[in-house]
Amino acid sequence: MTLYYTLVFVLLVAEMSIFGMLIVPLPYSAKRKLFTFISESPIVAKFQYGMKITFIFILILFIDSVNRVYAVQMELSKTKKSSNPGMMEGSGRMEVQARKFYSQRNMYLCGFTLFLSLILNRTYVMILDTLRLEEKVKRYEGDPKASGKDSKRLDQAGEAGEIGKLKNIIAQKDKELQAMKSQSEGLSREYNNLGDQMTTKDGTPKKDK
Structure with a gap:
């Protein structure tokens, strides 16, 4: 595996780890502080911006791997239809099959990485909206802890997302x-x-007149 596909694999493992951390059940106070920190941290914002650029390159790799899979598949079909069936025997057949395997592996690797990035983004937004709704419920119930700074920050973080865009x-x-x-x-x-x-x-x- 080349260096950039190794980095894509590392990123895929990191995304799986982050997704596992997001779905781990945590106490409400700890989850609120965690997502408040993620929403306000400038380091996390810069990291997210860098990841967007990285995913653009991964999309380019995905398109390239799809083209390679298509080219290998067309080569196999042309060889099978040729008048000399011996061309698909021995080392030549193994070489084409190996290129097909590597191309498909790279396509699946980049595709799953991009797909999981969309799932992570949507999961983060849904958890943030859930926390905001829980905060409102606690306010209606008269919980004094629900009127602190973290609740205001969660509201501001939610307004920075889709709801904020609609309000604007x-x-x-x-x-x-x-x-x-x-x-x-x-x-x-x-x-x-x-x-x-x-x-x-x-x-x-x-x-x-």
Whole structure:
């Protein structure tokens, strides 16, 4: 296995370990502190940014491995259809089969690494949303521990995700609606002023001189 595929395998093992840590049942307070630290740590943010770039390279490796698998498969099919069946005997057949095996292995390795990265991201978001909902339930129940700094940080971390994006979109739409209302009121005033100028006091239209 080449160096970059070895690094991909190491990353896959790391993702499996992180996924196992995420699904391990922990006490609520410990889980809240852990995810608060992950959401606010600048080191973790830089690490996540670097991992996004790494996954782009892994996607390139995945596409390359798919092309290699397709090329080897086409080579096998052409050899089987050729007039000389002896070409698929001995060391030549073993060499083609080995290239097919390595190409498929690299394809599965990169594919599972990318797929597990999506699962990790979604699992993290779901756990964060669950913690926020549990925090709200504890507030409704009157738990004094649910109004601390960690709960506020979890709310801010949740707003930084999908819910925060939706709130920003709604706020922007509200601003646009207010601007349209102000424009409509201005046009209505101008229309009324123009109507007053075009009519006389007794309600009859003014005649042009």
